[in-house]
Amino acid sequence: MQITVNGSAHKVEVEEDMPLLWVLRDELKLTGTKFGCGGGFCGACTIHLDGQPVRACLTPVSFAEGKQITTVEGLSIYGDHPLQLAWIEHNVPQCGYCQSGQLMSAAALLQQTPNPDDKQIDQAMTGNLCRCGTYPRIKSAISAAAKMKAAAKIKRAAAKEGNADA
Amino acid sequence: MPDTTVKNIHRRQFLKLTGLSAGGLVLGANLPGWQPAWAAGLEKNSELNLFVSIDSDDTVSVVCHRSEMGQGIRTGLSQIVADELEADWQKVNVVQGLGDKRYGDQNTDGSRSVRRFYDTMRRMGASARTMLERAAAQRWEVPAGECRAENHFIVHTPSGRRLSFGELAEAAAGQPVPEEKDLRLKDSGQFKYIGKPVNTVDTPDMVVGRAQFGQDVAVDDMLIASIERAPVLGGKIIKLDDSAARKVKGVVAVEQLDGGAEPPLFKPLSGVAVLAYNTWTAQKGRKLLDITWSETGHSQHDSDAYLKELKQAVQEPGKTIINHGDVDTALAGASRSHSATYTVPYLAHAAMEPLAATAQVSEGACEVWACVQDPQSVQQNVASALGLKPEQVKVNVTLLGGAFGRKSKPDFVVEAALLARKIQRPVKVVWSREDDMRHDYYHAASAAHFQAGFNGDGKVESWLQRTAFPSISGTFQAGVDRPSNSELRLGLADMPFAIPNRRTETQRADYHTRIGWLRSVSNIQNAFGVCSFADELAYSVGRRPDEFLLELIGSDRHINPSQGDYKYDNYGEDLKKFPVDTARLKQVLRRVAAKADLNMRGDHEKNAGEGWGIAVHRSFLSYVGIASKVQVRDGQLKILEMHCAADVGLVVNPDRVRSQMEGAMIFGMSLALMGEIKMQNGAVVNSNFHDYPLLRMHQCPPLSVELIASEEPPAGVGEPGVPPVAPSITNAIFAASGQRISELPINKHLKIG
Ligand code: FES
Numbered sequence: 001m002q003i004t005v006n007g008s009a010h011k012v013e014v015e016e017d018m019p020l021l022w023v024l025r026d027e028l029k030l031t032g033t034k035f036g037c038g039g040g041f042c043g044a045c046t047i048h049l050d051g052q053p054v055r056a057c058l059t060p061v062s063f064a065e066g067k068q069i070t071t072v073e074g075l076s077i078y079g080d081h082p083l084q085l086a087w088i089e090h091n092v093p094q095c096g097y098c099q100s101g102q103l104m105s106a107a108a109l110l111q112q113t114p115n116p117d118d119k120q121i122d123q124a125m126t127g128n129l130c131r132c133g134t135y136p137r138i139k140s141a142i143s144a145a146a147k148m149k150a151a152a153k154i155k156r157a158a159a160k161e162g163n164a165d166a
Numbered sequence: 167m168p169d170t171t172v173k174n175i176h177r178r179q180f181l182k183l184t185g186l187s188a189g190g191l192v193l194g195a196n197l198p199g200w201q202p203a204w205a206a207g208l209e210k211n212s213e214l215n216l217f218v219s220i221d222s223d224d225t226v227s228v229v230c231h232r233s234e235m236g237q238g239i240r241t242g243l244s245q246i247v248a249d250e251l252e253a254d255w256q257k258v259n260v261v262q263g264l265g266d267k268r269y270g271d272q273n274t275d276g277s278r279s280v281r282r283f284y285d286t287m288r289r290m291g292a293s294a295r296t297m298l299e300r301a302a303a304q305r306w307e308v309p310a311g312e313c314r315a316e317n318h319f320i321v322h323t324p325s326g327r328r329l330s331f332g333e334l335a336e337a338a339a340g341q342p343v344p345e346e347k348d349l350r351l352k353d354s355g356q357f358k359y360i361g362k363p364v365n366t367v368d369t370p371d372m373v374v375g376r377a378q379f380g381q382d383v384a385v386d387d388m389l390i391a392s393i394e395r396a397p398v399l400g401g402k403i404i405k406l407d408d409s410a411a412r413k414v415k416g417v418v419a420v421e422q423l424d425g426g427a428e429p430p431l432f433k434p435l436s437g438v439a440v441l442a443y444n445t446w447t448a449q450k451g452r453k454l455l456d457i458t459w460s461e462t463g464h465s466q467h468d469s470d471a472y473l474k475e476l477k478q479a480v481q482e483p484g485k486t487i488i489n490h491g492d493v494d495t496a497l498a499g500a501s502r503s504h505s506a507t508y509t510v511p512y513l514a515h516a517a518m519e520p521l522a523a524t525a526q527v528s529e530g531a532c533e534v535w536a537c538v539q540d541p542q543s544v545q546q547n548v549a550s551a552l553g554l555k556p557e558q559v560k561v562n563v564t565l566l567g568g569a570f571g572r573k574s575k576p577d578f579v580v581e582a583a584l585l586a587r588k589i590q591r592p593v594k595v596v597w598s599r600e601d602d603m604r605h606d607y608y609h610a611a612s613a614a615h616f617q618a619g620f621n622g623d624g625k626v627e628s629w630l631q632r633t634a635f636p637s638i639s640g641t642f643q644a645g646v647d648r649p650s651n652s653e654l655r656l657g658l659a660d661m662p663f664a665i666p667n668r669r670t671e672t673q674r675a676d677y678h679t680r681i682g683w684l685r686s687v688s689n690i691q692n693a694f695g696v697c698s699f700a701d702e703l704a705y706s707v708g709r710r711p712d713e714f715l716l717e718l719i720g721s722d723r724h725i726n727p728s729q730g731d732y733k734y735d736n737y738g739e740d741l742k743k744f745p746v747d748t749a750r751l752k753q754v755l756r757r758v759a760a761k762a763d764l765n766m767r768g769d770h771e772k773n774a775g776e777g778w779g780i781a782v783h784r785s786f787l788s789y790v791g792i793a794s795k796v797q798v799r800d801g802q803l804k805i806l807e808m809h810c811a812a813d814v815g816l817v818v819n820p821d822r823v824r825s826q827m828e829g830a831m832i833f834g835m836s837l838a839l840m841g842e843i844k845m846q847n848g849a850v851v852n853s854n855f856h857d858y859p860l861l862r863m864h865q866c867p868p869l870s871v872e873l874i875a876s877e878e879p880p881a882g883v884g885e886p887g888v889p890p891v892a893p894s895i896t897n898a899i900f901a902a903s904g905q906r907i908s909e910l911p912i913n914k915h916l917k918i919g
């Protein structure tokens with residue numbers, strides 16, 4: 001089977017029903033995607049399939065053939081996705097174990113809803129458990145990242161109009 | 167320095183301590199970029215002491231010998247060393263220490279990393295700084311007194327000459343170790359990092375998915391094991407049919423683990439391990455095992471029936487442990503009295519990372535990589551299982567994806583070591599969520615009964631507290647049949663009320679499952695009982711809870727809860743250094759009371775079903791108050807806001823202390839609202855997060871944390887936020903609705919919004 005992870009193609013020799021989670025972790029040694037429950041309850045394994053957030057523990061590898069898989073390792077090239085920066089700024093993680101999944105759910109949210117309100121954040125993030133209790137910080141970091149993204153967009157638009165200083 | 171002495175140990179020893187001399191997984195030194203926390207390269211460093219080494223390129227490596235599980239200890243301890251060392255924080259590299267008794271205690275529980283090692287770490291930093299200063303003085307041939315450290319340089323004050331730490335590293339390492347009396351420690355006014363919200367050192371790795379946990383370890387040639395374990399304590403394998411499992415493509419071996427001895431200690435349970443090339447295949451094979459388990463003395467255990475028994479037991483006179491005055495006479499003569507019984511069910515740790523351990527065994531040696539809170543206990547337990555000496559077991563501590571007490575029990579590491587020896591190949595044991603839920607060392611189910619009598623002036627004159635729960639001691643010793651004295655110290659013996667007649671009793675509670683310590687331990691049920699009952703008393707005489715509590719606590723004083731044979735151990739600390747100080751408790755009480763509208767009660771309709779509750783509790787030498795505001799409407803509960811005031815003594819990293827308090831509030835809400843492990847026929851019924859739910863984001867109210875500025879010695883942080891949370895919520899529910907919830911979890915009585 002061939003799958004595309006973070007832009008690179010990989011050949012994997014595994015059973016078709018093997019969840020993507022274990023293909024990523026055990027076969028490709030991409031351990032950023034975490035195993036928390038194996039049953040779709042915790043969100044620790046959240047990745048993107050063609051930009052949509054899915055639980056890797058419930059997604060058979062065969063389902064991902066021909067689709068673009070993005071994991072936390074591929075969220076940005078230099079670790080500077082607005083969410084990653086906001087996470088550092090707000091000192092979000094405690095143990096850190098749930099955070100890959102949190103980031104991937106949050107990234108999908110901002111993709112669809114660039115400026116989410118509190119309710120929309122709750123809705124998008126409610127499938128991601130954090131036993132350490134970082135919810136309040138996740139919330140503020142998502143809002144901060146949304147602002148960062150918006151500011152960057154304005155800057156880009158201004159630059160296009162030849163007004164780079166704006 | 168009780169735990170560790172500053173020794174100028176030889177380079178080879180330093181390398182050994184930090185895991186760099188042997189092969190295995192250890193990465194070479196100076197790889198560009200990133201390395202796992204437990205395998206940083208230090209070969210070319212000059213070591214100044216057990217905790218500090220310096221590279222000629224100026225990098226200062228600080229060993230963190232305590233486990234990181236989200237409390238920020240790798241940052242906190244390093245901040246302390248770096249401050250006294252006068253290092254530049256940007257050039258500090260944190261290295262995870264191996265298990266080794268030379269570090270002193272490494273058991274990362276009991277909320278004691280900072281309190282036990284604050285002084286040690288300061289001395290380590292100061293000692294290394296002194297050696298750098300002396301090396302510079304020698305180089306310049308000037309008196310050492312003229313040389314001062316300043317942000318990663320030693321400066322010759324009269325001439326302004328400077329040498330960097332890196333330039334001096336080798337010469338400094340050759341200096342004799344300074345005498346303790348010659349160490350100059352900073353005044354608190356000079357602190358650069360201590361007391362500052364320094365960002366967590368592991369966060370940048372975490373946000374790009376590079377941080378390595380126990381589950382993430384990979385060793386060449388390893389197999390993954392998934393283990394089916396005896397569902398009931400003491401169970402042994404009677405019959406096994408593994409033929410179907412062996413047929414699964416990719417399954418390499420099926421091995422039995424003999425267990426089931428009692429007391430359970432930290433030994434593996436009986437189990438059958440399916441070993442395969444990857445986790446999925448191992449789990450798939452395991453599902454096909456057909457095992458018949460033996461019946462045991464616990465096969466009838468039913469948690470609901472058990473809680474009923476405990477509840478019944480605490481209505482009857484028990485064994486008196488502490489007695490002041492004459493409770494019975496005072497109760498008989500009371501002008502008014504009140505009684506109540508509270509229960510808390512079994513609870514699971516449910517850290518986000520299920521247990522995982524990797525082991526490799528060779529002749530006379532074993533190396534493990536695991537998410538463990540106590541690497542020295544791993545050394546001992548693995549050594550005794552394999553017939554080795556503890557020094558022959560090398561323990562690499564990964565990051566811990568949460569722990570809360572579970573990962574200080576190394577049963578899972580012993581499993582990996584035994585399997586690795588059996589199949590002569592490295593093995594990673596991967597626990598599933600279901601394994602984690604069903605084979606925990608549970609927080610004890612408990613019942614507690616309280617009785618109090620008032621005199622004619624409305625003052626509480628007598629207080630009886632009687633508790634029953636299976637003791638943690640039963641994990642280590644046969645025949646334990648009631649709470650131990652050490653568990654009473656966590657919130658009952660040190661109950662801070664100035665009541666002349668008071669008695670503490672225990673009742674019988676048999677042991678049926680592995681009991682362990684969970685974040686804040688017996689303080690959970692003890693504070694739930696004491697803080698709920700005090701609230702009930704306040705309402706019974708029509709008083710506002712804060713005013714009533716202030717009166718109950720009484721004058722500013724230091725309490726010594728020891729009495730006769732009963733010795734209060736004060737979390738292992740001297741009562742002089744860490745007194746039970748009612749003034750500090752009252753202070754956090756006033757702070758949280760100020761957040762709450764405690765007049766809002768009585769007319770539930772008018773208040774729209776909203777109400778406030780407060781609770782305050784001292785544990786782990788810290789004082790924490792919680793105020794909760796809830797809404798109860800149509801049988802549905804919503805927590806609207808929650809506030810914390812904490813006095814934890816001197817704060818090393820205010821941001822991490824805040825985050826621990828936030829986390830404690832959320833942990834406390836999970837257990838109060840929905841925490842319950844059920845057992846039937848001796849086996850745990852819950853299996854995953856659908857039937858052992860945790861608080862989710864939409865259920866989390868806005869939280870606030872107020873840290874009380876304090877110059878008192880640093881006290882516990884990780885645990886003391888938890889105990890007052892549950893009673894603050896149930897007290898608020900009473901204020902909001904008139905419904906008193908005395909049996910946790912709350913979702914048995916109200917829907918959770
Ligand atoms: S591991 Fe996939 S949702 Fe929990």
Ligand code: FES
Pocket residue numbers: 093094095096097098099129130131132133134236518567568
């Ligand atoms: S940070 Fe530990 S589980 Fe979320």
